[in-house]
Amino acid sequence: MAYMLCLGVTLGCLALGMVHQLSGGAWGVVIRRPIGAATRVLPVMTVLFLPIALGMRQLYVWTNAGSRRARRDACSTSSST
Secondary structure, rough: HHHHHHHHHHHHHHHHHHHHHHOOOOOOOOHHHHHHHHHHHHHHHHHHHHHHHHEEEEEEHHHHHOOOHHHHHHHHHHHHH
C-alpha cells in the first residue's frame, strides 16, 4: 500500500505538470518546482517495483495459477477472517 501511495503521488504530479505545460497558464508557476521534484522520483519507483514483480508468487499466493491448493488455502483464509 505504501508503494502505491508513493507511485500515485508521483504519477499525479506528472499529470499535473503535463496539464500545466499544456495550458501554459500562470497558475502553476509556484508549484512547478515541487511537481518537477516529485516527478523525478519515477525512475526510483520503477526500480523499487522490481522486488515486487520478481517476488509476486511468494507475496501473493493467488498469482500462482497452477496450484489448486494455493487457491483453496487463500479462499479459506479470506473467508475465515
